[in-house]
Amino acid sequence: MISVVLLGAGNVASHLYNAFSTSKTIKVTQWYNRSIGSIKSFKNSVAITDNLKDLKDADIYILALSDSSISKVSQNLPFSGRFVVHTSGSVNIHDLDKKNTRGVFYPLQTFSKSAAIDFKNVPFCIESEDKSKLKLLKELAGSLGSPVYKINTEQRQTLHLSAVFVNNFTNQLYRIAHEISDSKSINFEILKPLISETANKVQELSPYMAQTGPAKRNDLKTIKRHLKQLEKEEHKELYKLLTKSIQKTHGTSTLRQDSVQANSVTKKRNDK
Amino acid sequence: MISVVLLGAGNVASHLYNAFSTSKTIKVTQWYNRSIGSIKSFKNSVAITDNLKDLKDADIYILALSDSSISKVSQNLPFSGRFVVHTSGSVNIHDLDKKNTRGVFYPLQTFSKSAAIDFKNVPFCIESEDKSKLKLLKELAGSLGSPVYKINTEQRQTLHLSAVFVNNFTNQLYRIAHEISDSKSINFEILKPLISETANKVQELSPYMAQTGPAKRNDLKTIKRHLKQLEKEEHKELYKLLTKSIQKTHGTSTLRQDSVQANSVTKKRNDK
Numbered sequence: 001m002i003s004v005v006l007l008g009a010g011n012v013a014s015h016l017y018n019a020f021s022t023s024k025t026i027k028v029t030q031w032y033n034r035s036i037g038s039i040k041s042f043k044n045s046v047a048i049t050d051n052l053k054d055l056k057d058a059d060i061y062i063l064a065l066s067d068s069s070i071s072k073v074s075q076n077l078p079f080s081g082r083f084v085v086h087t088s089g090s091v092n093i094h095d096l097d098k099k100n101t102r103g104v105f106y107p108l109q110t111f112s113k114s115a116a117i118d119f120k121n122v123p124f125c126i127e128s129e130d131k132s133k134l135k136l137l138k139e140l141a142g143s144l145g146s147p148v149y150k151i152n153t154e155q156r157q158t159l160h161l162s163a164v165f166v167n168n169f170t171n172q173l174y175r176i177a178h179e180i181s182d183s184k185s186i187n188f189e190i191l192k193p194l195i196s197e198t199a200n201k202v203q204e205l206s207p208y209m210a211q212t213g214p215a216k217r218n219d220l221k222t223i224k225r226h227l228k229q230l231e232k233e234e235h236k237e238l239y240k241l242l243t244k245s246i247q248k249t250h251g252t253s254t255l256r257q258d259s260v261q262a263n264s265v266t267k268k269r270n271d272k
Numbered sequence: 273m274i275s276v277v278l279l280g281a282g283n284v285a286s287h288l289y290n291a292f293s294t295s296k297t298i299k300v301t302q303w304y305n306r307s308i309g310s311i312k313s314f315k316n317s318v319a320i321t322d323n324l325k326d327l328k329d330a331d332i333y334i335l336a337l338s339d340s341s342i343s344k345v346s347q348n349l350p351f352s353g354r355f356v357v358h359t360s361g362s363v364n365i366h367d368l369d370k371k372n373t374r375g376v377f378y379p380l381q382t383f384s385k386s387a388a389i390d391f392k393n394v395p396f397c398i399e400s401e402d403k404s405k406l407k408l409l410k411e412l413a414g415s416l417g418s419p420v421y422k423i424n425t426e427q428r429q430t431l432h433l434s435a436v437f438v439n440n441f442t443n444q445l446y447r448i449a450h451e452i453s454d455s456k457s458i459n460f461e462i463l464k465p466l467i468s469e470t471a472n473k474v475q476e477l478s479p480y481m482a483q484t485g486p487a488k489r490n491d492l493k494t495i496k497r498h499l500k501q502l503e504k505e506e507h508k509e510l511y512k513l514l515t516k517s518i519q520k521t522h523g524t525s526t527l528r529q530d531s532v533q534a535n536s537v538t539k540k541r542n543d544k
Contacts, residue, residue, distance in 0.1 A: 067491075067493075067494070068493075090494055090497065108462055108463070108465075108466055109465060109466055109469060110466060110469055110470060110473065110484060112473070112477075112482075112484070115473065115476075115477075121465040121468065121469060122465065123461075123462045123465060125462065147461075147462075147465075149459065149462055151458070151462075154456060155456050155457070155458050157497075157501065158452060158453060158455075158456040158458060158501065159453065159458060159462060159463070161452060161498045161501050161502070162449035162452050162453045162458075162463055163449075163463065163466055164485055164486065164487075164498060164511075165445045165446075165448050165449040165452070165511075166445060166446055166449045166463055166466055166467050166470060167466055167467075167470045167484070167485065168483065168484065168485035168486070168487060168488070168514075168518065169445050169510075169511075169514040169518075170442045170445050170446075170467075170470050170471075171470055171473075171474070171479050171482055171483050172479070172483070172487075172514055172517055172518050172521070173437045173438060173441050173442050173445070174437075174438055174442075174474050174479035174482075175479035175480055175483070175521055176437050176517070177434035177435075177437040177438045177479075178478065178479050178480070180430060180433060180434050180437070181430060181431065181434045183430075184426060184427050184430040185427070186423070186427050186430060186431055186434075187421065188478075189395075189419075190380055190395045190397070190419075190421055190423075190431060191380070191431070191434055191435065191438055192474070192475055193380075193381060193393040193394065193395060193419075194380055194381055194382060194435055194438055194439055195438050195439075195442075195471050195474060195475075196393065196471050196472075196475065197381060197382055197393060198382060198438060198439045198442050198443055198471070199442075199467050199468050199470070199471035199472075200468075200471075201382065201384070201387070201443075202443065202446050202464070202467060203464055203467075203468070204387075205384075205387075206450065206460075207443050207444070207446035207447035207449075207450050208447055208450070210384075210443055210446075211440065211443050211444070211447070212382060212384070212439070212440065213436055213439065213440035214436065214440070215436075215440060216440070219339075221339075222339070222362055225362065225429075226433045226436065229429065229430065229433050230433070234516075234517060234520065237513060238441075238513055238514070238517060239436075239437075239441075241509060241510055241513055242440075242441040242444055242510070244506075245444055245448070245506060245510065246440065246441075246444050248506065249444070249447055
């Protein structure tokens with residue numbers, strides 16, 4: 001049985017608490033939050049506190065806090081020599097106070113308060129300055145049914161950056177498609193199967209192999225018409241930049257270097 | 273029983289042929305392709321031809337051809353007064369020769385030769401100049417188990433444009449994440465569950481509601497660090513443009529207007 005003290009009450013902390021609570025090999029000994037209000041409703045299931053001085057003994061202290069609070073809270077812990085991890089994609093392992101054994105337990109997934117999470121689909125990126133502690137982190141992830149990867153701080157920060165591309169930026173492309181289709185009274189439902197299939201395709205195929213469309217096949221007529229259809233300058237800019245990016249990847253460059261500014265598409269010699 | 277003559281041998285035509293072949297209410301009477309080689313292997317299952325003059329009688333002629341061939345082939349059809357549709361997202365219904373009754377049967381999905389397609393996940397956008405033919409198009413889609421939507425040419429062209437955003441451009445963001453993570457020897461596997469979940473989320477939630485991340489919460493420290501981490505100028509540009517787009521959508525603009533050129537991030541008064 002692994003005993004855990006959980007710190008924080010945001011999305012990650014809440015989902016971790018729920019998952020740990022149903023695990024047979026993990027016991028949440030105590031739940032800390034700066035403001036007790038957010039966790040008060042759990043007081044019959046777990047010991048809660050808003051005072052770091054009251055923290056109980058545990059195998060691992062999980063700081064599921066905002067990036068900006070991690071360092072400070074780790075300094076304020078009233079003990080040393082114990083195992084303390086954070087759950088952030090971007091905070092350096094060394095930002096944790098060195099009086100404790102430091103580690104990272106970073107779930108690479110998008111959490112929202114409402115949606116249920118299946119931890120089978122949450123890869124954990126683990127790191128520890130004391131290699132013997134990696135086993136405990138593996139057990140912790142394993143007991144949730146989650147895949148687990150040993151990842152150093154630089155790699156984790158790169159993953160966090162990559163996640164912005166595949167999650168936040170991708171979602172913004174969905175948003176733009178929603179805007180564009182709304183403007184012509186088109187039901188966004190129609191696009192949902194394509195959104196799913198695009199994500200499914202790269203589960204098996206590399207994104208390079210999965211690419212199709214006017215940019216890749218250098219279909220200037222369609223690209224030109226699309227740019228004409230787009231009403232917002234911001235959407236035109238994005239269309240051109242992403243088209244240029246695809247053409248660079250696939251060696252089919254045709255957009256002029258200055259086209260992002262010039263708002264024109266012309267055929268040019270493919271000099272790759 | 274609906275009798276179909278299929279024209280073309282690309283991805284859409286091939287997947288339609290396979291789906292129609294297993295349907296109990298559709299009979300492919302004949303399959304035409306300009307070069308007989310591509311369909312010769314089917315000669316024991318269906319009548320094949322490379323000569324438009326040999327086309328048999330059918331309830332519907334489906335021109336599953338490249339955008340640039342549709343108009344010409346429709347002109348070369350040796351009959352009139354029959355029902356002729358194309359499957360393109362961008363070609364106008366009026367580009368079909370008016371000697372026949374014109375329609376559109378556009379599957380909004382990404383097809384690749386190898387991957388099997390479940391037509392339940394292929395919405396068909398239908399259009400017909402003769403409204404009485406819409407029933408036949410609905411039956412055709414219905415017999416494949418596909419959702420079907422009545423969509424005019426302008427809407428279809430807007431859907432085609434939206435599809436470029438949610439499919440080609442999204443896939444390029446996956447590609448960039450693949451490049452970035454490869455450069456630090458990170459297994460792209462780790463990002464796949466996040467790719468799936470991002471697509472899953474907008475099946476229920478609007479993309480607006482689903483958004484999270486540093487751009488939306490105006491986390492300048494993370495944005496700055498990400499821009500520093502990115503090695504390619506092209507990736508920086510995209511990062512900035514998409515961040516600006518998210519901030520515009522969510523009213524948290526902080527990137528300077530000129531930041532795409534200036535490669536700097538500064539806090540400015542939010543004047544929205």
